[in-house]
Structure formats: structure tokens, C-alpha cells
Amino acid sequence: MPGEDEVDRRVTLATVAREAGVSLPTVSKVLNGRSDVSPATRAKIERLLDSHGYCRRTPGAPQSPLIEIVFHELESVWAMELIRGVENVAKRTNATVALTESGTRQAPGPEWIAGVLRRRPLGVLLVFSTVPEDVKRQLRSRAIPFVIVDPAGDPDPDVPSVGSANWAGGLAATRHLTDQGHRRVAIITGPPDLMCSLARLDGYRSALTMAGLDVDPELVRFGDFHVQGGYDHALELLRRPDRPTAVFAGSDLQALGVLEAARVLGLSVPGQLSVVGYDDVSLAQWSSPPLTTVQQPLQRMAEEAARMLLRPPDPRKAAQRIELATHLVIRQSTAPPADG
Amino acid sequence: MPGEDEVDRRVTLATVAREAGVSLPTVSKVLNGRSDVSPATRAKIERLLDSHGYCRRTPGAPQSPLIEIVFHELESVWAMELIRGVENVAKRTNATVALTESGTRQAPGPEWIAGVLRRRPLGVLLVFSTVPEDVKRQLRSRAIPFVIVDPAGDPDPDVPSVGSANWAGGLAATRHLTDQGHRRVAIITGPPDLMCSLARLDGYRSALTMAGLDVDPELVRFGDFHVQGGYDHALELLRRPDRPTAVFAGSDLQALGVLEAARVLGLSVPGQLSVVGYDDVSLAQWSSPPLTTVQQPLQRMAEEAARMLLRPPDPRKAAQRIELATHLVIRQSTAPPADG
Helix, strand or coil: CCCHHHHHHHHHHHHHHHHHCCCHHHHHHHHCCCCCCCHHHHHHHHHHHHHCCCCCCCCCCCCCCEEEEEECCCCCHHHHHHHHHHHHHHHHCCCEEEEEECCCCCCCCHHHHHHHHHHCCCEEEECCCCCCHHHHHHHHHCCCCEEEECCCCCCCCCCCEEEECHHHHHHHHHHHHHHCCCCCEEEEECCCCCHHHHHHHHHHHHHHHHCCCCCCHHHEEECCCCHHHHHHHHHHHHCCCCCCCEEECCCHHHHHHHHHHHHHCCCCCCCCCEEEEEECCHHHHCCCCCCEEEECCHHHHHHHHHHHHHCCCCCCCCCCEEEECCEEECCCCCCCCCCC | CCCHHHHHHHHHHHHHHHHHCCCHHHHHHHHCCCCCCCHHHHHHHHHHHHHCCCCCCCCCCCCCCEEEEEECCCCCHHHHHHHHHHHHHHHHCCCEEEEEECCCCCCCCHHHHHHHHHHCCCEEEECCCCCCHHHHHHHHHCCCCEEEECCCCCCCCCCCEEEECHHHHHHHHHHHHHHCCCCCEEEEECCCCCHHHHHHHHHHHHHHHHCCCCCCHHHEEECCCCHHHHHHHHHHHHHCCCCCCEEECCCHHHHHHHHHHHHHCCCCCCCCCEEEEEECCHHHHCCCCCCEEEECCHHHHHHHHHHHHHCCCCCCCCCCEEEECCEEECCCCCCCCCCC
């Protein structure tokens, strides 16, 4: 005998089919991510499922549920930290982590949505800044919760998201350098189209202003978050006659590029140049010298996002945005300037 | 109307139930990984399923199949490279990568098997040296293929596995140093309980012998594959009055530890000390100076293993072992010795 949930579910699906003017099997096809339904019919059914509050937790749901995490690129040094965070939560709830690489830096690719509708995960963590409207609609109509994990700092306002305090991180990194007496401090922040790059740069500017220093536009650079970008900008900065005595590198990979530029030019770190990174991915503690850096709690961000997925949603509340604190980790790549 | 496969499958299950002296639902419970079946009955049913060649590809199989990869620890710098290899193959076959962290360095934990039997992946990549007998039996009886990805080099002989050429890698690393004129070459290999550590050490010994050099037992160390181990051994080695002019570090992380020890002691690399790593994980190219290292093709190893999973098995053939070649990548951490 079907349980009460099952009866409820059938009533809802029958209602949706009637209101959409289609058969029950057509509604099923949409629910199962099948492609043989016209886009217009699909969209109509999805809207109706959504408005009737159709609930995914049916008796046919898998016994070993998935939590899905979607990346633009697994290459990123962030990826492993985030995966570990999700795995920590999945393990505690007997779920399995499913992993997909898809799309561009901004949003997952269109091929991904069909797969996720078939897999029916407990929820989806998207490591992207934005989610296209049709993807949101499709996920919502199947009651598949989703949360954006957003180290880039530019979240969709109507989607729950977890980020970290980029402005405060930029401020802390730069204050550490001015507190040590540095007066010529360069910044190589991230790409100019990412909010996190701008927030870190503004933190840098405020720290200089607080220390009574002017911002020299010649010392402000936009990198690409990769080693090579850090290296190239650092070579230029360090070859100037009025070279900076400290560089805030905006990512640990860029900081590694700065260390290599210093080595090539024969400048010792931290004797002749101080370097601060950003992220505190594991390689930051393994560099030579170990990096002073701003810890972005990537693993905790992914844990928090996974917990948000598993919590029952409260329809009366607006989409939640959580920002976790960043903090400075002082290692051996920073010291007072030689002439300080 | 059930298809031909479905009919076949029912006949097999009915036969298994009859021969095991149990009901059909009991056979189903075993297939679905349920725990309410006695161990003896479970084992009997599994043996019968295996001998009747029960095939997992039933009409109820998921439409978006999983390829599962199981690690002892996601911490490892290897993990991401292996995940990327599986994801490359999964993407091409429309499968999704499921990820689990379980067990010890030797074998997956007992809690993992119940989950995987419910998930019914297309196949399982195990990043372990051995697989317990009961795990093998349970996977085989459900026709879930499995392959060991084995960077540690000590595979189970009756399980298909993919490894790489450790002895040849140790030889190539050491020959590169002796060819440059180094006569005092130390090795910090991996833990003594891993075959890969011993194979790399033997490659080192042979290269020294080929160069007409004796092996100085004082210069042979066993590390832990981590940065700290490399650092501690290198400090000791480099403080000796007859310090080596080159160190073969046995892993990239250990090599980073050697670089840091050299920095602390004021020795320039490669001017006063040459360093060779092993693995060629991405951080090897980002160190200062970039590391000369032996490339272990981790991503290709995982791709090869995933392809083995998806290939139909040939029951007449013995378990397959594939070893991919390693090769030396020369960067900037090695040079002829100063007095050479």
C-alpha cells in the first residue's frame, strides 16, 4: 500500500498534468530529465511543479544518495580543498560525493543539467558565480537544492551562497606589511572582472590610507591568479629603481611567482623583499620560505555549503548568503624592510 | 513486457535462490547491499551469483552511470591528478565520477562495500595496494568491475592494476646526476614498507654502480613522502662535513623539504646542491627553483584504469597489469657540481 507521501505525490503530479494539459507520463519524462518533450511543454510543467511544491523525496529515491559538486576546472588548487569539505559532510550523512567539471568560470555548461536531473542528488554545490535562469528553474522544479560556493565573491542575489571576507583579507595582508614598516607595498590582485580581486584591492587601499601612505598606481597590478602572472608582474615591479620592499600577491600561486622572480633577480625573501599570499592552500606552507598568507577557509566554506543543502529550506526566508572570516597566517616570507 | 535480458536475469536469480535454498527476496537483499541477511547466506548467494555469471546491466540500472574512485586520503597531492584522469574518461562516456575516502593505505574500509553495492557503479578504481578477499568476492558477484591504481607499486596479483615504472624512474633520476658529474649523491626514498620506495632505491643503486661509484649507506635515507621528512633528512645530510652535492628526493614533497633545508643552511640550488624530485605533480613546476623531477603519469594511469573498467572483461585472460613509463623532466634544480 502506498504511504501518505506517495499518495500526495501522485495527486500533485496528476494536478500538474491536468493543469499543463498533458498526460502523466509526460510529467514523468520531465522529472526524469528525458529529452523527448518540447521546450515549451517542459518549461510549463517545471513552473507548475515548482508552484505546487513538488517534493523530490519519493519512495524511489536512491538509497545511497549523492551530493554533487560542479567545477569549472579541476585544475584549480582550490578544487581539492573544496572537495575535502564536501566529503567531510557526505561521510557523516552516508552520502557519496559526485564530481563534475563543466562550463565556464561563470556558469555550468548546458549538458550538465540533463545529467543532474537523472542523478537526483540530495543537493548541488556549484563553484560558480552565477547560475543561468533556466538551470535554476529546472533544479527548483525538481526540488534539488543548490548552493553557490563562491570564492570569487560575486554571488547571484537570489541563490544561497557561501563566500569569505575578501575586503577584510586584503586589509589584514596589507596592514601586516605596513605595521612592519614597509612604505612601498605593491599589490598583484586577481583578474579585474572578479569581485574578489576588487574587494582585496580596496582592502589594500584602505590599509595604506590608514597607515598614512598614498596609493602609487604604478604599484597596483591585476594578475590572473596563476604563477606566471605573479612572476611577470613581479619581475617588472622589482626591476624598477624605486622597487617595492613588499608585495601582496592576491593568491598563493601568484606569490610563488613572486618568490621565483626574487630568486632570479638575486633578492632574498624576506631579507630584501616581503611577500604575502592569499588562500592558504596547502602548498603555501611548503614553499621556500613558507608563505605568510591570508587564509580563505575553503574547506569550511564547502562544509557550510553542504550543510545548507541538507537543511530543510524555509520558503519564507530570502536566499541566504554566508561569509566566513579570513585571517592572516604569519610564516617566514615577511619581515621588516632592510632600511626600516 | 520484460525484454530478453530481463527474462534471463530472472531465471538466473530464481536458479540462485533455489540452489542456495533461500527465497528470491533474500537474493534481492544481497544484491541491494541490505544488512539483514546472515553472513553465511550472503557468502553462499554471492558465490552462486558469481558462478552463474549474473550480470549487473539490468533494465533498472541508472541512466546516468557512476565511475567510482576510492582513496585512503584525499590529502595526497596525487589525489587531484588521479581524479582528473577519471573525469577525462567519465566525461567522454557520459558518466559521473563518485568519490569516496575510506580505509587505510592498504585497503578500503568495511563501511564502503555496502554503499558501493547500492550505488552499482559501472566500475570502481581503488587507489590501494590490496583488496580484501571478501570485498573482491562481493564486487565480483555483482559483476562490478574494479581496477587498482597503484602508485605504490605492490599490486595484488589477481586484480587488474595500473602502475608505473619505479625502478626505471629511480635509475633515470640518479643517472641524470651522475652524468652531470656528481659523485656524492644522496637518496631520500619513500617509506620502507612500500615497494615503490624499494624499486626507486634499487634504480639509484644501479645508476651509481653503472657510473663506477660505491653506494655510501650513510647517504641512503627512508622518508615518509611528506615535506617534513625531506626537510629533516636533508638538514642532517647537508650538515655533514662530507655533504652530498646532490639529493634524489623520491617525491616532489620531499624535494620541497630539501629545498627549504638548503635555504635555511644558506646553500644555493642548483649552485651548491642539485635536487631531483619524483612524481611531477603540478607544484613541482612552481617551486623556486622549478624542480627537476621524474614524471609519474598519474593522470594517464587513472585514465588507463578507467578504460580498463569500461572494457568488457575477457574471462579467459588473467588479471591485467599495466605499467606506464616514467620519464625525467629537467628543470632548474640540477646542475653540475661546483667542484666538478
